[in-house]
Amino acid sequence: MKKLFAVLGDPIAQSMSPTMHNELFQTYGIDAHYQALHVKKEDLGDAIRGLKAIGIAGFNITVPHKQAVIPLLDRLDPLAKAIGAVNTVVNENGELVGYNTDGSGFVKGLLAHLPTLNDKNVLIIGAGGAARALYFTLARLEVKRLDICNRTVKKAEAITMECPYQVTTEVMDISEAEDNLANYDLIIQTTSIGMLPDIQKSPISLRNLKPNAFVSDIIYNPLETKILQEAKNKGAKIQNGLEMFVYQGALAFDKWTGIFPDPERMKANVLTQLGG
Structure with a gap:
């Protein structure tokens, strides 16, 4: 069954994460799809509960939800807890675990x-x-x-x-x-x-x-x-900021799949999308 991944934010239309991660899934032969989801602040709780209910494999969190998502998760990685913000969530045996790969x-x-x-x-x-x-x-x-x-x-x-x-x-x-x-x-x-x-x-x-x-x-x-x-x-x-974007995405991909992807390939993909 195809695994589902997502990024939640408001706004979200500008995100290049779906292009980056879907290309990686194809490259590494993983049956998965990554979707951008426009989630407003007042709908975040319902969105997280819904994603957990359908068994989403993992997701990213971007502005403005990186702090607000914390009480909606089951556990936090120590660094994410110290920082007080989450940008990556992994579904670990039904538990939503928050990480921060930005730093x-x-x-x-x-x-x-x-x-x-x-x-x-x-x-x-x-x-x-x-x-x-x-x-x-x-x-x-x-x-x-x-x-x-x-x-x-x-x-x-x-x-x-x-x-x-x-x-x-x-x-x-x-x-x-x-x-x-x-x-x-x-x-x-x-x-x-x-x-x-x-x-x-x-x-x-x-x-x-x-x-x-x-x-x-x-x-x-x-x-x-x-x-x-x-x-x-x-x-x-x-x-x-391109390398930060690529490497935080690579670290998230590794947490979801156990594969650390080629960052140069990811960088080239994003540059293509940016038109340069």
Whole structure:
């Protein structure tokens, strides 16, 4: 019998996960189908109960449901519990178990460019769900320093205070981060600023960026946001969000099937869909 998988979000029409995962099922000879499901906040409980009732094999959770889904699940992986957000759910013998592959997916993509992270001074821009996942994951990996900036400082402070892993850290507003940007080896942009259609916007000024810094933006559409364009013009190395998207998907696929797929194949597939 064909196994069913899905991604739940609002909005969801823009998701490339169905194309990516259905191509993988075909490649690896797995009788399965992955479907995007538009689920509004008020319908999330009914949707999860319905998916469990029909025996769905697994699903992804995206904005705005990554936190709201937690009380609807049977169990949480320790890292997902610490982060307080879920993006991948596995049906394990009738129990819905929540995982978070955002942080680990980001790190896997990052390590393709940076051989080590524990000697890096890192700045995270933003304090949403993605920032939280990346902050917790990088803190667990014991980077040298891990600072976070946000327009609302209290949201960033909450992330540092709730993180269960010890790391040298400081919270600041955007203006303070701009003044101290030369201190950072790695800068990670986690907000939606610069995403289509607002591609002319940037979350922070790079006037003090050091030329050999590495700048990563978790947005992958467009492939080169304004902040990445500016960073490249200043001599920095850059990375868009495509590798994070691919690796978090690969980790989810592995949890569902026991197969870790070829990330380069996945990346090429998504690039084709993006038209480049």
